[in-house]
Amino acid sequence: MAEDRIAVYFCHCGSNIAGKVDVDKVVAWAAEQPNVAIAREYKYMCSDPGQDLIKEDIQQHGINRVVVAACSPTMHEPTFRKAAAAAGLNPYLLQMANVREHCSWVTVDKGEATEKAKRILNAQIHRLPFNEALDPIEVPVNPAVLVVGGGIAGIEAALKLAATGKKVYLVEKNPSIGGHMAMFDKTFPTLDCAACILTPKMSAAGKDPNIELMAYSEVVEVDGYVGNFKVKVKKKARFVNTDTCTGCAACLETCVVRKVPSEFDQGLGKRSAIYIPFPQAVPLRATIDAEKCLTLKGKKCKQPCVTSCGPGAIDFEQKDELVELEVGAIIMATGFELWDPGQDARYGYGRLDNVITSLEFERISNASGPTNGEIVCKNGEPPKSVAILHCIGSRDLNYQEHCSRVCCMYSLKFSHLIKEHLPDTEVYELYIDMRCFGKGYEEFYRRLMDEGVHMVRGRAAEVTDLAMSPEEEGRLIVKTEDTLLGIVRRIPADMVILSSGLAPAKDAKAVSQTFGFGCSGDGFFLERHPKLEPVSTITDGIFIAGCCQYPKDIPDTVAQAGAAAAGALALVDNPTVKVEPTISYIDPEKCAGCHICVGLCPHVAIRYNEELKVAEVITAACKGCGVCVAACGSNVPQQHGYLDNQIFAEIEGAMAF
Amino acid sequence: MSTNGSNGFEPRLIGFLCRWCSYNGADLAGTSRLKYPPNMVPIKTNCSGRIDATHILKALKEGADGVLIAGCHPGDCHYINGNYRTAGRFPLTQKLLEQLGLEHGRVRLEWVSAAEGDKFARVVTEFTEQIRALGPLGWSAQFVDESVAAPAAEKEAVPA
């Protein structure tokens, strides 16, 4: 093999690195290191001229190993590897030294930053002679896409993808798609009827020949990798044959169990044990609630549903079904949960009548809701005064630090709806700041002020029913500091709406673990990069859209769903995808067949060859964790890109001075 | 002899970071411009499960005063349970090193997610201070040449 000729490029990154690291000093030092043929600095290595430097040196100066000291490899390693490849150098003979995120940005002292940069760089200089030329592994891509979650985000993404002719599996855990948006009455700030704009999309998703709708189903297992995911979906038993059920709802009327709190109506309305969550449900099919149905609970029932069902669709013997799907990409659109305001006892939710959540109010104000759209208190009377409390569970260090982004606007929408229905009712909005950042939002806020809504700047301290004056008797009293007036106020109200924040779904963590990407500190799904890759996850081929990533309003959700669909399409529209070759291999000449690695591989990518009596890596299944390498007593499995001698060389380089 | 920061002992540390969580957490610390001591050089692997005791011993042998291993939180591993292997190897390695006379805090295992830039900065700061308090390890310095010529009467030089 030819001698190692390493070129070192030290990027200033404007002043991001050069402002802390003495670049000239490091470069002069680097030039003196063994195997280093060239050491250069440049203002922006990622720019075209910067990349050209690398290409020229490879082509004209016989450079056969490259280290670029710059930002995190997560950022620009692909950029530089591509440049190297363009000049004819195997891209895996290029390493990056992260002297920005791990050095210049985190170090106070310039001298110390310079020394650390040298050590980080030296680790890579030592490593490079051990690097092997590798070729990315090209694998075929399954063109189908799985969309998890059938709210507006999932529906939108599925429709977009289906329109390109791709096969889409849309998995929804509830009996119908529609998500939270289906529960809303109006949408801010345009006051479009939510159902009017959503149901056409729901129905389109239900009818699209390219979309296989799997409602009342949950993903239980995900295996595989970009382009080739294997997904196990549990189709929960509905106890109704969905092929024959026509959705006529005749059974609903006959069911003897009639007082089940309706999930869709937030428990304010009732449903029967056999139910269709709401009239526009897609698929429009009945479902039997196994926990409520007398027959399924083993109790006696005359089963009027069976007799009332013309097509004979009721099937008490139905079982959960496990379906295996193969897809090339996955879009997560699993949404949010309303923050449970019962956690903050001061507001009396669950304890005081007529203290309700925003979602409950959505149902109350909805014409198809439990009160047929009449805004009334529990006693059926319309409220004379309503207080809307912002930031419940949001912007609160005790609970959720984040701003939920939609509460200010939906609260204003509530005010408008109340004023529209009940013009004489006093409405109070108790807010910290009004955050009206979207198109038409600030205008909507002004309009509401003109409608006579009382804006009280102050976070509500407490809701109590302890009346201290005759006019407070029998009512709720909201205590707050009015920070504009500088006084403590007691605001009597007949209805208190808690504008609860958006919280990550309770199973968000578990779901992220099933799919193999992380959650951020706030519990929402973690995007690959907050600005540049907001719809990607750290797992190639898995995208996110909607409120599972972070609270957002409908316009943003729809936009992100489109972006996620585009991301997925950009992947599955190719016949193949290249995956990192940093996977394990086993030399059969050395393997003693002890079986240790076989049982440890998390991806079942090692099998035992009974004939040769050795372990073998299944190349397509290996994801490159290196657990087998570390576990093997004789270091027989080795991992390309993370060979032991490469890691040892890095240690030596880092510790050389 | 242990020296503290004021008389100039700067610990030299190695940090093995898994690519998906901890390395990204370190990146986030950078992007957030959090500040922490410059003593640790990070070495990236795909998974903390790739690191075995050999790498830790190698780092100590090469002059590291302390070694940090950082991986994904249990359950968050990009490779399902690679970090479970790390969790098993670590205490046994620690026990071995203590038998060889190393203080308990010389090696450290932490779970740092990609979202925990602040935790990464805090861990490195704490760890640096911890090793600073323990003083230099200087493993190779303890091997003196005990040659034949050494007069028997002379006491053996034993560096601390």
Next chain:
Amino acid sequence: MSKFKFAMYWAGSCGGCEIALLEIKEKIVEVDQNYEVVFWPAATDFKYKDVEGYDDGFIDVCLFNGCIRNSENEHLAKVLRAKSKVLVAFGACATMGGIPGLANVASAQEIKDLVYRDSPSIDNPDGIYPQERYEVPEGVLDLPHMYDTVKTLDQTVDVDYYVPGCAPEAGQIAAVLDVVTAALKGEGPLPPKGSTVGVSPKTCCEECKRVKEEKKITSFRRIWEFLPDPEKCLLEQGLICMGPATHAGCGARCTGVGMPCRGCYGAPDGVLDQGAKMLSTVASIVDAPTPEEIAVIAATVPDPVGTFYRFGLPSSLLRRARV
């Protein structure tokens, strides 16, 4: 035809290697035909001054067993290196420190304190320790100086070949002698310098006849606690068997009789540190639902140094405990 010059020396070790040479049985006759013993204190009467008087390179092959524990071992290692054409580190002690190498968990002084002062059975009210120099009317008596650190032969002098094992297995000894004899006779090449000879390329597991399956350990056991299944891999039964991190060549005789491998044949090629590697292997196969539980079980392995470095502490990465 003149015979080749043969030497064997016993430094810091138990003497088992000397006996092991005789395990080659009738093959010893062949050795006698081919070699003239010029130094072998255990078998024949030679003085140090005899060997010190030889010309450099006088000895054709020297089997050196034992570690370098003291000044006498070191002196002889240097002398024999100079006098021998081929110096073989013979047995676990010479190759990697061996059982005496476990003394590296302590300093020389600590060992002396234990032996001459602190051990419960000691009766030494005057606190008398051995003196390295003692004058008697006949002259001065010297004892070798005991070092703090046990070293391997190759940490002391240049070594040509390594024959591991505690002790090396007879068949392998015979094979090594055949190769060397043939080379000396010009009938074949010598293996490349620095080779470990008398081993096979894989690990002990290759030679072990037990049935091996996926390994998941929920607790560790010791050999006196139960009677292991005679067919099944010992590691799978919770016994710490060093087989996966140990060179094959011994024929897996220990595991064949139900004793876990203790690692005397040393690290396989490509393993930097046998103990660290085996520790990682053992800890990797601990199985429990949570990382915390795994950590608790893994930490129950008693005496990691004694278990994983039974033969190799001086040749390990860290070589010894802190002094």
Next chain:
Amino acid sequence: MRYLYYPGCSAEATGKAYDISTRALMGKLGVELVELDDWNCCGATSYFSVRELDSFAIAARNLAIAEKQGDEDLCVICNACYTTLAKTNRYMAESAEVREAVSGALGAVDRTYSGNKPVRHIMDVLVNDIGLEALGEKVTRRLTGLKVACYYGCQYSRPMGDFDDPEFPVTMDKFFQALGAEVITDFAGKAKCCGGMMMLTKEEGALRMCHELLKGAHDAGADVIVCACPLCEMNVEGYQPRVNKTFGTNFDMPVMYFTQLAGLAFGADPKQLAIDKQIVSCDRVVAAIPA
């Protein structure tokens, strides 16, 4: 069961009945209380606002004594003492500055403190160490039919909420339910401030707060208010005449330390519990309890 016991200054003066009834109650329950040797004021309330570090040192002296005196947890009856001592532990754990300053101060009087002595509110001990079930079994006179408003006060579980919800505590409710009482579980004032020291500096404001508490209990039909803090007890009970005068009300609400009422349930004599020392007569409360 054995605890180190810190009565606090109030329990030697206005809150004497709290101390007396605590000892009687715990005696009935077979819990041994070992009074802390040479304890001093916890350093509570206003001093914290003026010289915080000194306050921590004052509190820590008690903790240092406790650590030396025994391995048992330190049981505290007064809400303010409890919060102050627990807060000192917390700050010592979290702030190197506080730790060093406090250690220095203790050093000056030849004392040391590790920062690790568990500080326990007596209610925490009762509900979590003895347990509701065991308590229920030991009751000799169930408080059947008695309507009780549990007044926790503002420092009972704030701010840490170590053993109960900081904003809407429930342990005392459960405690008296176990004793057979009918508890007004949604008593609106349960964790509100009684006005505290403000009674001396801004009486009008403090009276308003007491008024709200009394009205809440009264409107809910309470027979008695029970307290866990000497200052709460004094304000809510002793200032009833002045509340009545200011707000034109007519409250005559019995107010007791919760240990007094509980003591009755476990068979202690009203005199043993110093119930006769209360300002608003509690005779009807005692009489209302079925024999």
